[in-house]
Amino acid sequence: MQLRLKASVEDYQIASLAALAIGIHVVEAALPSPIPGIKPGLANIITLIVFALYGIRFAAWVSLLRVFVGSLIIGTFLSPTFVLSLSGVMASLFVLYVYSKFGVELLSLFGLAILMALAHMAAQLIVVYWFFIPHDALLALSPVFMTAAVVFGSLNGYIALKVISKIKCLYPK
Amino acid sequence: MVTKLTAGDFIVFFISISFVFTLYVLYWGEDQHARHAEIIVSGKKQYILDLNEEKHLEITGKLGKSIIEVSNGQIRFVESSCSSKQCIRSGWISQVNALAACLPNGVSLHLVGPNARFDSINF
Amino acid sequence: MKKIVLLVVVLLLLSCTKKQEEGQVFEETMMVMGTIVTVSLYGEDEKRAQKLFHDLLKDFKYMQAAWNPWKKGSLARINQMIPYQEAFSIGPVVKDMVLQATELSKQSEGYFNPAIGQLIKLWGFNKEKLPTGPPPTADQIKAILDKNAQMEDLSFSVLNLKSSNPDVLLDFGAFAKGFGVDRAIEYLKSMEVKNAIINAGGDLRAIGKKGDKPWMIGIRDPRAQAVIAGVSIQGDESVFTSGDYERFYEYEGKRYHHILNPKTGKPADTVRSVTIIHSSAAIADAAATALFVAGPDNWQRIAKKMGIDKVMLIDQQGVIHLTPAIKPRLEFEREGLDIRVAKTFQ
Numbered sequence: 001m002q003l004r005l006k007a008s009v010e011d012y013q014i015a016s017l018a019a020l021a022i023g024i025h026v027v028e029a030a031l032p033s034p035i036p037g038i039k040p041g042l043a044n045i046i047t048l049i050v051f052a053l054y055g056i057r058f059a060a061w062v063s064l065l066r067v068f069v070g071s072l073i074i075g076t077f078l079s080p081t082f083v084l085s086l087s088g089v090m091a092s093l094f095v096l097y098v099y100s101k102f103g104v105e106l107l108s109l110f111g112l113a114i115l116m117a118l119a120h121m122a123a124q125l126i127v128v129y130w131f132f133i134p135h136d137a138l139l140a141l142s143p144v145f146m147t148a149a150v151v152f153g154s155l156n157g158y159i160a161l162k163v164i165s166k167i168k169c170l171y172p173k
Numbered sequence: 174m175v176t177k178l179t180a181g182d183f184i185v186f187f188i189s190i191s192f193v194f195t196l197y198v199l200y201w202g203e204d205q206h207a208r209h210a211e212i213i214v215s216g217k218k219q220y221i222l223d224l225n226e227e228k229h230l231e232i233t234g235k236l237g238k239s240i241i242e243v244s245n246g247q248i249r250f251v252e253s254s255c256s257s258k259q260c261i262r263s264g265w266i267s268q269v270n271a272l273a274a275c276l277p278n279g280v281s282l283h284l285v286g287p288n289a290r291f292d293s294i295n296f
Numbered sequence: 297m298k299k300i301v302l303l304v305v306v307l308l309l310l311s312c313t314k315k316q317e318e319g320q321v322f323e324e325t326m327m328v329m330g331t332i333v334t335v336s337l338y339g340e341d342e343k344r345a346q347k348l349f350h351d352l353l354k355d356f357k358y359m360q361a362a363w364n365p366w367k368k369g370s371l372a373r374i375n376q377m378i379p380y381q382e383a384f385s386i387g388p389v390v391k392d393m394v395l396q397a398t399e400l401s402k403q404s405e406g407y408f409n410p411a412i413g414q415l416i417k418l419w420g421f422n423k424e425k426l427p428t429g430p431p432p433t434a435d436q437i438k439a440i441l442d443k444n445a446q447m448e449d450l451s452f453s454v455l456n457l458k459s460s461n462p463d464v465l466l467d468f469g470a471f472a473k474g475f476g477v478d479r480a481i482e483y484l485k486s487m488e489v490k491n492a493i494i495n496a497g498g499d500l501r502a503i504g505k506k507g508d509k510p511w512m513i514g515i516r517d518p519r520a521q522a523v524i525a526g527v528s529i530q531g532d533e534s535v536f537t538s539g540d541y542e543r544f545y546e547y548e549g550k551r552y553h554h555i556l557n558p559k560t561g562k563p564a565d566t567v568r569s570v571t572i573i574h575s576s577a578a579i580a581d582a583a584a585t586a587l588f589v590a591g592p593d594n595w596q597r598i599a600k601k602m603g604i605d606k607v608m609l610i611d612q613q614g615v616i617h618l619t620p621a622i623k624p625r626l627e628f629e630r631e632g633l634d635i636r637v638a639k640t641f642q
Contacts (some may be wrong), residue, residue: 108175111182114189117585139208143196150189166178205523213325216353256425258544266521270514272498274332277424281332283325291514291526292321292336295535295571296498296542296629 013051014058018065021046025070037124038148041117041156043070044092048109048116048160053167056100063089081131084124091115091123109164113157114150121149206237207269207284210248212241215279224248224267224284234278241282270294312401313535319507324349329476330424331353331497336507337484348487352480352494359476362390363468369607371466375413379462386457393607394450394457396578397471401447403602404586407594409558411445413465419563421543421554422467447629470509470555472534474581477501479531501534501577515626518528518569521627524633525608525626527573536580538588539569557589566612573606573622580604592617596641605641 007015025043033039043066051059067085071077076085095116099107109113125145129138185228214234222228228243229251237254247267250260254277260275265280271290274281319351322345323336335352362370370390377384386394397410413422418440420427436535440463449461468475473496480494481501491504493511502511510530514523518539527535540563544553558565570588574580583604587595592611599607601621616635618626623637 082201103181106179107182107185108177108179110178111185114185115184118189118192121217140200143193143200148194150186150193153189154186161176161178168176186329189336191363259426264521268521268523271521272332272334272402273326276327276331279327280326281325283334291512291523293334293493294498294516294523295495295500295510295527295537296496296517296539 010054013152014062017046017050018062018069021062021064022069022073025074029070029074033146035148040152041120043110044113044116044120045156045163046161047092047096048113049116049156049163049167051096051100052109052160052164057095057097060093063093083131084127087122087123087127091119095119097128108157109161110157111158114153115152117156118146119147121145196261205269205286205290206246206267207271207286209285210243211283213281213283218262222248231279234275234280236278237274239278248282248284249273250275250282253280268294305438312459319441321506322346322640324347325473326356329473330471331629333497334493334495335480336493336495337489338504340489346600348484348489348519351487352483354478355480355483356542359472359479363393363472363476371468375456375465377457377458378466381459381462383453383456383458385455386528388455389458391452392456393471393475394447394466395452397466397468397582398447398450400471400579400586401600404480404587404590404598405601406558407598408447408582408586409445410466410468410471411449411464412440412558413467414443414445414463415556415558415561416439416467416469417551418464418555418614419556421553421556424431426543426545428545431484431547431552441536441559441561458489459604467545470585471578471582473499474534474579474625475579477534477577485616499534499536499577499581501580502529503532505529515571516609519614525628526623527627530625532575532580533573534575534577534580535573536570536584537569537571540565540588541569555585564589564591566593568610568612568614570595570610572604573625574604596638600602600641604608 021043024046028042029041047059047063050062067089070084071085077083099112125138125142184262208224208250210224210251211218211220212222212232214232223257224243224246227239230241232239232241238256239250239254240252242249242251244267247265249265250273254279255275266284269284269286270291271294272281299439319339321338322340322342323334325332325334333356337348345533366371370387370442374386374390392498398536401409409589416422418432431443436475445464445465446460449459449464451458477494477496479503480504491506493500500513505511510528513527513535515525515527515537516523518541538555538557540553542554542567544551553563553566556562567588570584572580572584574583579602583602586602587607587609588597591600593608594639595607604621605618606625608626609617611617614634618635618637619641620637
């Protein structure tokens with residue numbers, strides 16, 4: 001008897017989108033940033049698009065795959081960087097879950113992205129403070145990090161919104 | 174699924190901006206008042222106190238007891254087992270990096286805060 | 297889609313990442329040398345910092361035991377032997393201390409004079425517990441001043457010390473901290489530490505920087521719990537302050553503090569504080585005391601003789617006197633301060 005795992009077209013699409021997210025994440029990690037810890041988080045655009053097209057379960061999969069596989073590729077698996085990445089993503093996925101239950105009518109991907117980015121950054125700051133550097137200097141840096149979260153969250157959200165509205169035009173679901 | 178910007182989006186956006194602005198005001202101010210006091214006993218950090226919480230704390234050092242009081246963002250020694258009582262005489266301290274100590278008892282108060290403009294204080 | 301994935305994979309292979317090491321300041325507070333010593337290190341990892349703290353604490357404890365003039369130790373032993381006016385052997389480190397103190401005492405025209413231990417004992421400032429008064433009488437003070445204990449009464453031959461004056465009693469309170477800080481910094485340098493601050497009871501020496509930014513030091517106001525001026529450290533510098541607010545007692549409404557004028561036998565009362573910036577901590581320590589005692593009338597002359605060019609002296613009226621060299625280094629925190637630059641100082 002032959003056992004064949006049949007991958008659907010959806011599986012392929014999700015796999016490619018996950019690969020894309022991972023790729024963006026890794027390349028972004030290679031880029032120098034003026035302030036350590038601040039990245040545009042462009043891979044989050046993929047998460048948002050996947051959520052809009054396929055729902056929260058697949059968005060969660062793509063996000064977590066991005067964190068795990070990305071860290072394996074970069075070489076930071078199970079390192080503090082990985083812990084931070086994971087904390088941030090878990091927090092933003094929680095926000096996404098709440099949105100999927102209650103907020104779908106109230107906000108577009110734009111507002112959602114901002115909230116997810118804030119949750120992501122806040123979770124990371126809290127983890128750093130509690131587990132790594134319990135120093136007040138961190139509080140002094142928080143305005144900078146949260147500004148970045150709002151800025152890049154808005155940017156990513158806007159891009160995701162535009163992409164989705166184009167796709168919806170083509171594939172109304 | 175909404176494909177256009179909603180009123181909710183703008184609300185979220187503006188609330189986030191206000192939130193971030195508040196953070197700047199809180200943590201980037203030139204205010205040199207400390208937020209926490211570290212209490213070091215015989216070389217080990219034993220307590221971290223929030224200066225915004227009123228508190229009376231009894232600490233046991235080499236010689237005996239020292240009593241610390243926190244009030245209104247300030248901290249001081251109220252009583253101590255040392256003979257010179259110099260620690261009590263230094264009174265209330267509230268500035269970032271300020272120090273007060275009962276040397277004979279091995280207890281020192283070290284103020285920390287997010288806006289430390291100075292790495293060390295000379296006095 | 298496939299093409300994009302391929303492109304991304306290619307980019308992955310081409311990318312390499314390098315995580316930037318963020319520097320952190322490690323700080324440790326120790327109670328030693330009769331005061332609180334805070335050591336700050338930058339550019340070391342936590343393990344190394346802990347080891348350095350451990351070694352420094354050991355070194356400080358050793359110095360504390362050796363230099364205590366009143367309990368058992370090298371200095372106490374010297375004080376015991378001096379009255380015999382015979383030559384006796386001393387260790388090389390203490391010899392260096394005594395030699396340097398003698399040189400500084402000469403340069404300061406005796407305003408810095410660590411040989412006046414008997415005077416300090418008379419006032420009761422040798423004990424940990426502060427005296428309560430009453431202060432010594434004029435006769436008691438004169439009796440000791442007449443003995444005229446000076447560092448020049450000491451003479452050396454190789455590792456033997458002899459005093460021609462039995463009433464010399466060495467108290468390096470105004471000097472040992474600086475000497476100890478210098479030794480500790482030399483130790484850190486020998487361990488290839490490039491950036492550090494050692495702050496002993498408020499007097500400090502700093503080397504290097506905090507990453508891109510210089511170390512910032514706040515100088516406390518002699519009359520308030522606030523910083524009066526900030527200094528940014530350039531290279532390897534010590535910042536030492538002598539003030540009338542550190543150790544004192546009050547009796548019948550008058551304040552008597554621990555910095556005695558060796559010439560009058562009484563606490564020097566013309567100045568609130570003197571702050572010195574200088575490379576050597578030992579010199580800065582002695583100079584801060586000397587200029588404090590010399591007062592507004594004599595400080596400039598003494599500063600020049602001791603090779604000091606960066607002085608901030610705050611007199612009893614709160615007027616701030618600066619040398620031209622220190623003025624550009626200070627950033628005052630308040631407006632409306634009476635600041636005068638000593639123009640005749642070259």
